[in-house]
Amino acid sequence: MNAPLPDVPEVRVVGLPQLTQGFDLVDRLDLPMHLKVHGPLEPVDGERLAALCEAVNLCGRGGAGFPFARKLRAVAKATVRRGVRPVVVVNGSEGEPACRKDTVLLNRAPHLVLDGALLAAEALGARTLVVAVTRNSTEVSVRAALAERGLSDRRGQRLRARVVRTPERMVSGEASAVIRAAGGGPALPPGRRVRAAESGVGGAPTLLSNTETFAQLAVAARIGPRRYAHTGLDTEPGTVLLTLSGAVARPMVVEVPTGVPLRYVLQLAGAPAEPQGVLTGGYHGNWIGAAAVHDAVVSRASLAAVGGALGAGAILPLGHETCPLGESLRVAQWLAAETAGQCGPCRLGLPAAAGGLSDLLNGGGPAALEALREVTQAVKGRGACKHPDGSARFFASTLGAFTDDLAAHVLGDGCGRPVTGVLPLPAPGYQDLEESVPSGERLAVDWTLCQGHGLCADLVPELIRMGPDGYPALADASVPVHLRPRAQRAVRRCPALALRLEQAYEERPALPAPSRKALGSGRG
Numbered sequence: 001m002n003a004p005l006p007d008v009p010e011v012r013v014v015g016l017p018q019l020t021q022g023f024d025l026v027d028r029l030d031l032p033m034h035l036k037v038h039g040p041l042e043p044v045d046g047e048r049l050a051a052l053c054e055a056v057n058l059c060g061r062g063g064a065g066f067p068f069a070r071k072l073r074a075v076a077k078a079t080v081r082r083g084v085r086p087v088v089v090v091n092g093s094e095g096e097p098a099c100r101k102d103t104v105l106l107n108r109a110p111h112l113v114l115d116g117a118l119l120a121a122e123a124l125g126a127r128t129l130v131v132a133v134t135r136n137s138t139e140v141s142v143r144a145a146l147a148e149r150g151l152s153d154r155r156g157q158r159l160r161a162r163v164v165r166t167p168e169r170m171v172s173g174e175a176s177a178v179i180r181a182a183g184g185g186p187a188l189p190p191g192r193r194v195r196a197a198e199s200g201v202g203g204a205p206t207l208l209s210n211t212e213t214f215a216q217l218a219v220a221a222r223i224g225p226r227r228y229a230h231t232g233l234d235t236e237p238g239t240v241l242l243t244l245s246g247a248v249a250r251p252m253v254v255e256v257p258t259g260v261p262l263r264y265v266l267q268l269a270g271a272p273a274e275p276q277g278v279l280t281g282g283y284h285g286n287w288i289g290a291a292a293v294h295d296a297v298v299s300r301a302s303l304a305a306v307g308g309a310l311g312a313g314a315i316l317p318l319g320h321e322t323c324p325l326g327e328s329l330r331v332a333q334w335l336a337a338e339t340a341g342q343c344g345p346c347r348l349g350l351p352a353a354a355g356g357l358s359d360l361l362n363g364g365g366p367a368a369l370e371a372l373r374e375v376t377q378a379v380k381g382r383g384a385c386k387h388p389d390g391s392a393r394f395f396a397s398t399l400g401a402f403t404d405d406l407a408a409h410v411l412g413d414g415c416g417r418p419v420t421g422v423l424p425l426p427a428p429g430y431q432d433l434e435e436s437v438p439s440g441e442r443l444a445v446d447w448t449l450c451q452g453h454g455l456c457a458d459l460v461p462e463l464i465r466m467g468p469d470g471y472p473a474l475a476d477a478s479v480p481v482h483l484r485p486r487a488q489r490a491v492r493r494c495p496a497l498a499l500r501l502e503q504a505y506e507e508r509p510a511l512p513a514p515s516r517k518a519l520g521s522g523r524g
Contacts, residue, residue: 004424005097009253010253019241020109021038028108029110086207088117090114092132097426098423101253106142109215115214120207132163133163139163146161170284179201189342235299240313242254246271247422262293276319281303281314283314284391285311289401292308327422335387344382346379351462353395359371380392442479445498459493460486463479
């Protein structure tokens, strides 16, 4: 199986570098080297900055693609109306295992990101800057960059700047989770949707955007809209940072102008010439087939036109040597474990969907497929944050992209290919225990003792459900820390003493339902 991606993978560039300028000279651009490479940056007033963003069609690079000028103006209006100083937040909370572009920027070019953030703060009259990060190396780099500029969180400074560390989790990068963490709370979505431009950190109007977005803003402000538009497409000018992993010879982050053929970028990383499929936009994105890869170019509109998504810039090709549904099951189980545990569609629906996909692969037939489609549909549009919707999109795309393999598993004995684990996932125990993060333990059943009482499924329905054979079906994923007390209670209360918690040293496929039933000793 593939190892997790390093914090800072290899970085390549197609054409002339903009965001990665100077990377060929040093590993990290400190302030003197940054100024030598990029030059100084003059302040810009709020309306001129918004006009610049509109001229280059600058949109958020964190996944949603929201126009940055609209964010800027919304925060400015709320600031004037309420008479409250706004806050600027750099969202460098990159918890998806397949994404590294923001980590690369904050580790290697932190001052380019700070340039954009400080430009926005000056234009809005903000007095607080927050940078949210997920990794040790990134925190060290950003703290050093702030110190190099003489910025800190001490009282009396014209601008107070601080770093907030968030857990390396999928939901930690959600905007509302970052704002909650910046305010001193847990890095979890609050369960209700509030516009950050109106009320964000500490209740103040908040401009929050992705790391790459602020770096692009700094580039555009330096070189101007005309020169910026000389690179890439007319409709989506500039460059894009992509993280390439999966079935590639060299996982990398690449800076590429919009409009470059996607197949060329994949070749650069050593992907198969005719991939079985390519996951675009990461684990909340969409699969596209080889024909779509041939037609697509790197742009939000082009990828959407072929059924893909640019999202947060993660691109993951899949070779023909592995089972695509088995690979997707590994991701589905990780997505289920990433739930914040705050709403039913996420807390119950995602484990049920992952379990449904497992049943499908283990001989559940058409009934398992229909049940999976029903639970996936039930999750959509009902969550307190974007995680359920993004995960449901991944499930639906998986079922639609690999129809031949789906038929082989539903109607026959499977596709006959192993699961090689080519899609990157965190290693068990990859971080310290924090609220609602994977614990590094998983539930296991001694099938020689299990009698199918079902008490465990009542206590932790997020992780255990009763299968069609009358025996418990377990999520093949690490137990989230927030569910660990209930998992321990289920172990203690098992009448047959068949349930246990064990260390998740490696990923193991779930036993098919007939095997579990055959090992059971009958129910009392």
